[in-house]
Structure formats: C-alpha cells, structure tokens
Amino acid sequence: MPKYLIFLGCVIPYRVSSYEISTRKVLAKLEVELVDMPEFNCCGFPLDPINHDTMLTLAARNLCLAEQQNLNIMTLCNGCFGILNHVNKELKEDKKIKEKVNAYLKEVGMEFKGTITVKHLIHVLAQDIGFEKIKDTVKKPLNPLRVAQHIGCHVVRPGKVVGFDDPENPTTLKNLIKATGAKCLDYMDETECCGNPIIGVNSEIPLQLAREKLDHVRAVGAQALITVCPFCHMMYDLHQVRIERKFNEKFRIPVLHYPQLLGLAMGMSPDELALKDLRIDASELLNLL
Amino acid sequence: MPEKKETQGKKTEKEMTLKVSDIDPKFKYKISKLSGAENVLLCFQCGTCTADCPIARFNDFYRPRKLIRMTQLGLKDKLLSNDSIWLCSTCFTCIDHCPQDVGIADIVRALRNLTVKEGKMPAVYKELASNILKTGYAYVIPELRLKKREKESLPSLPKANLEKLAKLFDVTGLSKMLEMVRT
Numbered sequence: 001m002p003k004y005l006i007f008l009g010c011v012i013p014y015r016v017s018s019y020e021i022s023t024r025k026v027l028a029k030l031e032v033e034l035v036d037m038p039e040f041n042c043c044g045f046p047l048d049p050i051n052h053d054t055m056l057t058l059a060a061r062n063l064c065l066a067e068q069q070n071l072n073i074m075t076l077c078n079g080c081f082g083i084l085n086h087v088n089k090e091l092k093e094d095k096k097i098k099e100k101v102n103a104y105l106k107e108v109g110m111e112f113k114g115t116i117t118v119k120h121l122i123h124v125l126a127q128d129i130g131f132e133k134i135k136d137t138v139k140k141p142l143n144p145l146r147v148a149q150h151i152g153c154h155v156v157r158p159g160k161v162v163g164f165d166d167p168e169n170p171t172t173l174k175n176l177i178k179a180t181g182a183k184c185l186d187y188m189d190e191t192e193c194c195g196n197p198i199i200g201v202n203s204e205i206p207l208q209l210a211r212e213k214l215d216h217v218r219a220v221g222a223q224a225l226i227t228v229c230p231f232c233h234m235m236y237d238l239h240q241v242r243i244e245r246k247f248n249e250k251f252r253i254p255v256l257h258y259p260q261l262l263g264l265a266m267g268m269s270p271d272e273l274a275l276k277d278l279r280i281d282a283s284e285l286l287n288l289l
Numbered sequence: 290m291p292e293k294k295e296t297q298g299k300k301t302e303k304e305m306t307l308k309v310s311d312i313d314p315k316f317k318y319k320i321s322k323l324s325g326a327e328n329v330l331l332c333f334q335c336g337t338c339t340a341d342c343p344i345a346r347f348n349d350f351y352r353p354r355k356l357i358r359m360t361q362l363g364l365k366d367k368l369l370s371n372d373s374i375w376l377c378s379t380c381f382t383c384i385d386h387c388p389q390d391v392g393i394a395d396i397v398r399a400l401r402n403l404t405v406k407e408g409k410m411p412a413v414y415k416e417l418a419s420n421i422l423k424t425g426y427a428y429v430i431p432e433l434r435l436k437k438r439e440k441e442s443l444p445s446l447p448k449a450n451l452e453k454l455a456k457l458f459d460v461t462g463l464s465k466m467l468e469m470v471r472t
Contacts, residue, residue, distance in 0.1 A: 010427040013434065013446050021441060040447035041425045041454050046417040047463070049375070049401040050410055052324065054461040058421075061457065090324075097324065107460050108453040157381035167385055193343050193380035200413030201375045208347045274441075 002128050003033040004074035004119070005066050007084065009230070010042050011077060015238065016230035018274035022259035023076055023121060025273060029137055029266055030129050034074070039065055043080040044087070056097070057104045059087035063118075064110045073118045078229035079197075081120040082154030086161050088118050120155050122228050122258070123164060126172045134179045139267040141181025144288045147261070148185050148222035149173045150213070150236070152229040153193050167191065176258060177226055180265035184226075188216040194235040210235045211243045214251045224254045224285050226261055233257060237279050254282035264289065307364070316363040323402075325395025332357045332391045338383035344376050351376040353383050353393050360396060369404045375411050405466055412472035419467070422458055425449020 012020050027034060044058035062084060066073045075081040091098045092114040102111050119127075125134065149170075156167040165172045170191065177184040192213060195206030214236065217225050227233045237255040244250055255278065263273040264286075275282050321329045338353040339345050345352055350373040359368050368374065374397055383393040404410065417427050424430070425448065438445065458464045 008446070010430075013438070014426070014428040014430050017434070017438065017441065017443065020443060024443070036444050037447040039450055041449045042421045042427045046414070046427045047421070048379075048398060050405045050414045050418065051461060051463045051466065052398065052402055054458065054463040057457050057461050058454075061453075104457060104460050107456050108450075153380040153382075158384045160385075191382075193378050193382070195343065195378050197378045198344070198376055200417075201411050202348075205344055205347045205376065206378070209343055 001031050001033055002124070003035065003071060004124065005069055005071040006034040006036060007043070007062065007073050007075045007077075007080055008037070008040075009075065009077040009080040011079075011230040011234065016233055016257075018260070018277035019076055019230050019233065019257040021274040021277075022257055022263050025268060026259040026263050026266065027124075030125075030133065032124065032129070035069065035071060037062075037065060038069065043075075043077075043083045045079045045083045048083070053100070053104070055083065056087055056090075056101050059083050060091060060101045060105060060112045061108070061110060063088055063091075063116065064105065064112055066116045067113055070115070072116050074121060074124050075118065076121050076228075077231060078120065078152040078154040079231055081118065082162075085118040085120075088114070088116070089161065120228070122151070122155055122172055122176070125176055125258075131175055131179050134176070134262070138180060138265045140265055140289070142261070142265050142289065143181045145182035145224070145285070146185055146222055147177060147182050147224045147226050147256075148187050148217045148220065149177060149190065150194070150225055150227050150232055151191070152227065152232045153191075155228065156191075173226065173228060173258065177261065180261055182261065182265075185220045185222050187220045187222065189213070194229075194232040196231045196235040199235075206235060207239065207243055207246060210239060211247050211249065214240065214243065214253055215249075217253055218251060222253070223288065224256050224261075224282070226256055226258050228258050240280050252280060254278060254280045254285050256282065311364055311366065313363040313365040316365045317361050320360055320396060320399055323395075323399040325392035326399045328389060328391045329357065329360055329396055331389040332361065332387075333389060334358055335388060337386050337388065338391075338393045341382050341386050343380060343382070344378055348373070348376060353377070353397070356397060356400065357391065357393060360400070365403075368400055369407055369409075374400045374404065405470060408466075408470050410470050410472060415467060415470065415472050418458075418463065422455060422464075422467075423451070425451065425454060 044055035048055040159167045174184045195209035377397045
C-alpha cells in the first residue's frame, strides 16, 4: 500500500478545500495511505522573489521533516511541488548549496540528508498507481462528458528539472481524464500559464491570460476545465465571474479538480466531492451524467 | 505597483541616452555567480524568450530578452528601478525554450533579490513574508475556515514552529531586509 506525507501548502486550506476533500476520498479508494505533516511551514515559493536563501531553507526544512518521518512527500499544489522537488534535487546534487543550507538549518537543529523524493498528485496517480488500476475503479464512466485539461506549469517545467511528461505537449492529465471515460478535447495554447503568481503585483495581465484560456476552452466546446493545482483553479474558478464582468463575456465554464472528476466516475456523489464549493455552478454538467 | 501607461509616446532623448557612468562592468559577473544565472553571458539575443513569454504578450514593458541584455551591459540601476522585473510569473517557458540554456527566469529572480537588498519590494511580498512569519502559512487562514475543516471531517492543519521559523528568517537575512524595506 503506497504511503505518502501529504503536503497541503497554503492555498488549499485558505481557499480551495474542495481539492483536498476530493483528493482524500479518491486516494482512499485507490488504497493510498496519507500521513499529515507533523509540522509545517510554507514551501518557500512566495519568498523566492525576495530572498532565494530563505526559500531554499524553508523548503529544505519541510524536506527534513519528511526525512524524519522517512516518507516521500506528495503535494497537491504545482507551486509547492515545483519548489520542494527543485530544492530537493539541487541539494542532493550540489554539495556547495547543501552545505550553505545545512549551515542555516543547524541553527534550528536540523540537517538535510537527501533520503526522500517529492511527487505531485499527478505523478502518484500516473506512475505509482497507474492508469489500469484507476480504470478498474471506474464504476460510472463519464462517457457523455467532453472536457479540457489545464495541467499548469510547475509539474512539467522546467523540463530539465522535472523530467516528467512532455512540457510542450503534456499527455498525463489527458490520459487520466480519459481513464474516467470522459473525452479530453485539444485546444489552443493548452500549456499556457494561468498568470496567478503575479496577481498581487498586476491583476490586469493574469485576468487577460485567463480570459484567453477560457475563450480557447469554450471555442472547442468543452463543458468543463480540469485542473490539478489550487492556484490555477482559483484563477479560472474563483476569478471567472470577475473576468466575465471585466471583459463583458459569459463563460460559465465549471472548473473541476481532477479528483472530483475521478470521484464522479468512481460513483461518488457530487456532495461527497465538494462540488458545491465551486464558484461556477456545475449542476448543468452533472445533469449530463 | 501600478503599470506605467504608455501615454508619453516617444521617450525623451535624455531617457534614451546611456552614459558610461550608468554602467557597472562587473555586474554581469556578479549575476553569473548566482544559482541558475550561470549562463547569463551565453545569451546571444535571439529573442525566443520574449516571443514565447505569455506575460510579454499582454504587456508593453516586460521583455525578458531586454532584461538579459541590460544585465550583460551592466545597467544595474536601470534594472533594479524597473518595475517590470516583478511581472515574471515563473512559468519557465523561457528556460525550456532557450537555445543557449540561459536561466532567464532565475536571472529575473536574482534581479528581484538584489532590488530587495537595496531596500525596495512590492507590498504583496512584504505581506506574504509577514504572514509566513506570523503563522507559517502564506495566507492568514480565517478561524471560520478552520471550523469548517472540522465540519468537513478534515484533519486539523499542521502547525508551524514559529520560533524556529523566525530564527531561519534571521539567519538568512530576511528579517533585516523586511525591517528596512520600503514598498
């Protein structure tokens, strides 16, 4: 039975608990055991722009906590994955950086050793559980649904750090969607960033980027957008009404976390999967099933 | 940090003129020592990064190619007073597409870090940092949310060791920066 230390990050408990709820339900069904972090601090991502060393040290501290538990980390957030995985690899490979970070960590009685790995939910599903086993758990195939994917940036880029899937044409999430019986439609600029990381500095650009994405998704007739990152999800779900108002458009495209889609295919109820927590009402989508 | 409007049209002659005194010839070497920025001198200005940058498509000021050229030229002051360095959304498309393996987004991060060292940063980062220092989380999670977790039978959130966190802010120099910085 695979076992992971679940790293929730900050965005999920702050705004996107529907992602956590549905993930826990689906992984229990897939017989994955989750252990909660005994202690936590932010992965460090928001601090990288202001102090790279603080980011490295905060990330490394979380890695040390996982090492003490002797468990690999699974994140749900692309940002947390990007940072923790990158720092983990860098510290394992670069002695000089490891020494520097360990000197900081010594002040709090910790030492990075390099004994664990970091994965994102999507890696756990695709690599550790596998498409076949996922298909076996599907009781109510979602054949009538036609959806689109948004995999986000940090689970595939930078390619030479992550080394997973093809950053130019990522197919993992597409295949995971297909495993539920739903159709996954191609659309223009699928790999484009949601823009959310800069929304606190400049909201104009991310809203334009998200509008364009929703426009492309609508153009191919997708009934929903499927994400695997709480930050991307916020951009398309939470901010969708704001985008509609700003650009005088009407999208009303439900944005589901992948585990919500999989949970529906497993036969779970929309309530169990916290679908009512979505800002964009998904009941029309559910009526198709 | 509101975006500058392109209302004046052409730049004045004074703004366009570069003086030798604007140039810090050692700047590029300083940057190239920072993690991820090692290949800054290899940039041959093909412009792939700008062409593929999603931010540059929606903004007239953020041009990664230009930022790298300015770094090579040593235009330190112009770079560090340039608000557009805060517009990179770290999608890393530039890094993946660069034919010279230049860590463009990492160089932009290095420029941001230097700007903070000189005492300036966007307000949002100060807020995020202070949230982390106070709670361990980048956002202050409202009490209501925590109660809702109980109702949804989610496990209680892991807590931060704030004393140790403050220590790490101190030893990595962030505490001092936060004190002196203006937003």
